[in-house]
Amino acid sequence: MLDSRVIRVGVLLLICFALLLMQLTNIQVRQAAALDRNPLNQVVQPSPFFGPRGEIISSDGYVLAESKRTNDQYHYLRVYPPLTAAMFSGITGYYATAVEANPFGIEASYNQYLAQHESPVNSLHGLFTQHLETDDVILTVSERLQAAAMHALDSQPDAQSGGAVVAIDPRNGNILAMYSNPSYNPNLFAVHNPAAVNALATKYNSLPNAENPLYNDAIAALHPPGSTFKIVTTSAIYDHHPSIANQSFPVEALYDFPHTGSPPKTIHNYAYEVCGGSLAAALAVSCDTSYSQIAYELGASSLASEARAFGFGSVPPIDVPGAVASQFPPPSAIDAPSASPYLAYSAIGQYDDNATALQMALATAAVADHGKIMAPHLVSKVVGSLGNDEFVYRPHVWRRATSAKTAASVLGLMTGVTTTNIGTAYTVFQGYYSSGFPTAAAKTGTAQPGGNGCGTYNWLVAAAPAGAGQTPSVVVAAMVPVLSSRACAINPTGASVAGPVAVAVLEAALRQQGGG
Amino acid sequence: MATLAATSKSKPRRRSELGLLIVGIIVVSFAYVLATLGVYNQLPAKFATFIAILVGVALAMNLVNRWLVPEADPVLMPVVLVLNGLGFVMIMRLAPYENAPHLAGFQAAWSILGVVAYSGTLLVIRRSRDLERFRYLLLLAAIGLLLMPMVPHLGDAAENVGGVDLWVKLGPITFQPIEVSKILLVIFFASYFVEKRELLSMSTNRVGNHLLPDLRPFGPVVFASAGSILVILLEKDIGFSLLLFILFLSMLWVATGRWAYLLAGLVVFVVGTYVAASVLSQLTTRIDIWLDPWRYLPPGANQGGYQPVLGELGLGQGGLTGTGLGLGNPQAIPVAESDFIFAALGEELGLIGAAAIIVGYVLIVGSGLRTSVRSRSDFSKMVALGLTVTLGFQAFIIMAGVTRLLPLTGVTLPFISYGGSSLVANYVLVALLMRISDEDSELPAPVPRGMRAVTARRAERRTTAAAGAR
Numbered sequence: 010m011l012d013s014r015v016i017r018v019g020v021l022l023l024i025c026f027a028l029l030l031m032q033l034t035n036i037q038v039r040q041a042a043a044l045d046r047n048p049l050n051q052v053v054q055p056s057p058f059f060g061p062r063g064e065i066i067s068s069d070g071y072v073l074a075e076s077k078r079t080n081d082q083y084h085y086l087r088v089y090p091p092l093t094a095a096m097f098s099g100i101t102g103y104y105a106t107a108v109e110a111n112p113f114g115i116e117a118s119y120n121q122y123l124a125q126h127e128s129p130v131n132s133l134h135g136l137f138t139q140h141l142e143t144d145d146v147i148l149t150v151s152e153r154l155q156a157a158a159m160h161a162l163d164s165q166p167d168a169q170s171g172g173a174v175v176a177i178d179p180r181n182g183n184i185l186a187m188y189s190n191p192s193y194n195p196n197l198f199a200v201h202n203p204a205a206v207n208a209l210a211t212k213y214n215s216l217p218n219a220e221n222p223l224y225n226d227a228i229a230a231l232h233p234p235g236s237t238f239k240i241v242t243t244s245a246i247y248d249h250h251p252s253i254a255n256q257s258f259p260v261e262a263l264y265d266f267p268h269t270g271s272p273p274k275t276i277h278n279y280a281y282e283v284c285g286g287s288l289a290a291a292l293a294v295s296c297d298t299s300y301s302q303i304a305y306e307l308g309a310s311s312l313a314s315e316a317r318a319f320g321f322g323s324v325p326p327i328d329v330p331g332a333v334a335s336q337f338p339p340p341s342a343i344d345a346p347s348a349s350p351y352l353a354y355s356a357i358g359q360y361d362d363n364a365t366a367l368q369m370a371l372a373t374a375a376v377a378d379h380g381k382i383m384a385p386h387l388v389s390k391v392v393g394s395l396g397n398d399e400f401v402y403r404p405h406v407w408r409r410a411t412s413a414k415t416a417a418s419v420l421g422l423m424t425g426v427t428t429t430n431i432g433t434a435y436t437v438f439q440g441y442y443s444s445g446f447p448t449a450a451a452k453t454g455t456a457q458p459g460g461n462g463c464g465t466y467n468w469l470v471a472a473a474p475a476g477a478g479q480t481p482s483v484v485v486a487a488m489v490p491v492l493s494s495r496a497c498a499i500n501p502t503g504a505s506v507a508g509p510v511a512v513a514v515l516e517a518a519l520r521q522q523g524g525g
Numbered sequence: 526m527a528t529l530a531a532t533s534k535s536k537p538r539r540r541s542e543l544g545l546l547i548v549g550i551i552v553v554s555f556a557y558v559l560a561t562l563g564v565y566n567q568l569p570a571k572f573a574t575f576i577a578i579l580v581g582v583a584l585a586m587n588l589v590n591r592w593l594v595p596e597a598d599p600v601l602m603p604v605v606l607v608l609n610g611l612g613f614v615m616i617m618r619l620a621p622y623e624n625a626p627h628l629a630g631f632q633a634a635w636s637i638l639g640v641v642a643y644s645g646t647l648l649v650i651r652r653s654r655d656l657e658r659f660r661y662l663l664l665l666a667a668i669g670l671l672l673m674p675m676v677p678h679l680g681d682a683a684e685n686v687g688g689v690d691l692w693v694k695l696g697p698i699t700f701q702p703i704e705v706s707k708i709l710l711v712i713f714f715a716s717y718f719v720e721k722r723e724l725l726s727m728s729t730n731r732v733g734n735h736l737l738p739d740l741r742p743f744g745p746v747v748f749a750s751a752g753s754i755l756v757i758l759l760e761k762d763i764g765f766s767l768l769l770f771i772l773f774l775s776m777l778w779v780a781t782g783r784w785a786y787l788l789a790g791l792v793v794f795v796v797g798t799y800v801a802a803s804v805l806s807q808l809t810t811r812i813d814i815w816l817d818p819w820r821y822l823p824p825g826a827n828q829g830g831y832q833p834v835l836g837e838l839g840l841g842q843g844g845l846t847g848t849g850l851g852l853g854n855p856q857a858i859p860v861a862e863s864d865f866i867f868a869a870l871g872e873e874l875g876l877i878g879a880a881a882i883i884v885g886y887v888l889i890v891g892s893g894l895r896t897s898v899r900s901r902s903d904f905s906k907m908v909a910l911g912l913t914v915t916l917g918f919q920a921f922i923i924m925a926g927v928t929r930l931l932p933l934t935g936v937t938l939p940f941i942s943y944g945g946s947s948l949v950a951n952y953v954l955v956a957l958l959m960r961i962s963d964e965d966s967e968l969p970a971p972v973p974r975g976m977r978a979v980t981a982r983r984a985e986r987r988t989t990a991a992a993g994a995r
Binding site: 011012014015016018019022023025026028029030032033034036037038040041043044045140 | 566775778779780782837838840841842843844845871875876879880883886887890891894897898903906910913914917918921924925928929930
């Protein structure tokens, strides 16, 4: 009797230990991932958070972010050298040691290399020890060109906050410069003062997107692209209805929309200019009446599929978080006869067309690089602690927007925008050509947001060198909003406001590539 | 020692033990090397010394057992060696971070002292029935030890962390007398229950046609419960009083087989805890922290959740296979070398390592209960049971506290946690188990040694013994 009860006590103890094993499995297996993500885990596993981080280095060797030893509990301070701190803030992002922050920029997307991590095992001894190392990230962006982009945008007298400029090498997708204003000082987020960091983040995030420095307008701000979208529309002509390219369009100031009753609804050219004639002339002048007619001849589905091919509706695969997809309305929304003005508006980058500066740069890159769009990226490689390449970005095609033949035709037409005296960018490129720079293809855009104000989103995209037989090595897209009451006084246009910014960056990029 | 060499051939259990000890030495040595490599990135400087002490201790154990308890269980001491060794490795690995480089040296010294105490116990107590003689003296000693921390100038305020008064300071040595008194109480309960079994088992009074429960046997339950609750109130400790209460109830139930005692004990415990909780705010807080430690983190008035949360994060970090010895970050857990050493081991050895440690305790419990079942006298049967229950539940209570299966109560993890009194007391505890285990295997005097095919006779003997007790 005694023995059977002793055994029962043993069973009870076994049950207790079995419960313990179950609870351990619950914690160590089932909840392990959730516990690992817990912010307090920084205390338990401090090394990746409190250790040094690798450097971020520009393509011309400037250190843009580094870690400095401190004597406080965080051990290391992330330092962004003052000369380049604000200039690169949209690219590097910040590393806030003291708070849990929504990460962005290179600091976020290349964190696995920048943060301390275990070096590969290369000896038996190494199998049982932990050797931590950090890697350095080398950008495709040079300090020199990024500085040119910043100065070009910030010195534009009428530019308001929320402007952006992007320069890309269309042949490989290397981003050469990417800047949007306003920028900020990432050092203010790296300080070891959680209260100050949180207060600053709250302050910034309470601002409208255009004024929020943490918001990267170049990849995240969607605005109507205006006549720069005519690149896509023109490409659609060659791809879907090549006969339109040989038409002669009526020379007129007003265009009557079909099926819009009597009197019909009309669209007029910029400043009631009278234009038309060949497709080349229509693109050079950015003739809205001609392109309205083209829109009806192409039809909604041709336009929509061309926009899709150029990347509208897809998030560009840039190697920092935060990029958004540009928008083109579905064919059904613009195709119905009653909605017919919208088809024309969509063909000229208004109505529900919305694009980022990056997207318009990529659309230009498509016609510059034989119809294909290379995946845009900011990092060329990651270098390990021993100088070895831990990661090399291999350029690859993001999408094929159009045929090489169409691309060449559209690019050829776009050179007329800068080289013929009727071209919208002829004046703004005068200085460029007199400095001896090669032939450039360009397209301007001046989009009016809804409402009757004078404010506009001003665009200029350009590619060079774009002479016959040349493949452009630089594509620039500049987007400059002028929305204040001052817009009514200065009549901003793509050429007048965004033009100088784009041309300055284009010149600097070509100069850099020429080794000058 | 001459006899030792002569009789070694006839001691297969000690040969098995030696083999298992060698396996234990290998396991502990590997752990030591890996932990040192992980923390210092180099091979241990004093590896030869460490191996020498480890092998010396293991051989000493085996020789003492050959001499004093040749037929005792061969599994117990190798498991104890591995647990003690792993605990030492973890303390050695944590010590530089705890700003207490002496911890490892102290633990090593205490472990050696524990083996000395183990040998001394076996040497002094040659027969388990010797223990029975001093029943009331032992009870007095146990109660005296229990009350020691409350004696002015003896209680050690510096060690009484978290409002728990369990420590006593005698000259340079601080220790927890309750660790010793738990063993004395086991012996007292065993002898008392065996003697009073008849009385305690009597269940009813008959009045006319009605059976009425006899209230007298409930006296001891009330007495023990009151004692436990008194300990809670006076020393503000829940862990050990819970342990003593479980010990008392399980021994009482095994002795009498009366479920009513268990029920009464449960009721008394629930009511008592409720009363204690209303008096002691500390108890309510502990339960709140148990339910949701994440609410009690710094910054805040009550930061009691910090240690459990960090323990849980560490265990989560360990995952299935652990971070590897010396490669985790268990030093983030406050005083990880003591109550939370199981979380530290779980982090670096993973679920697999933690499960291995639990299996170690299961082996000890199995060995202890087998000893109890095989034991011939009711007294030694009860002592073996009580000792096993004490050790098994103490391990369970603290591991369950660390993993939040139960509210956290501060008892040490036997053989693993840092602490001299705990180590020495538990070595004495296993010494008593080994003594009883050795007696179980002894055959009655007339039967010549070496004749081992007598299982039938043994079974027969056991039946007679049981019948005699009835």
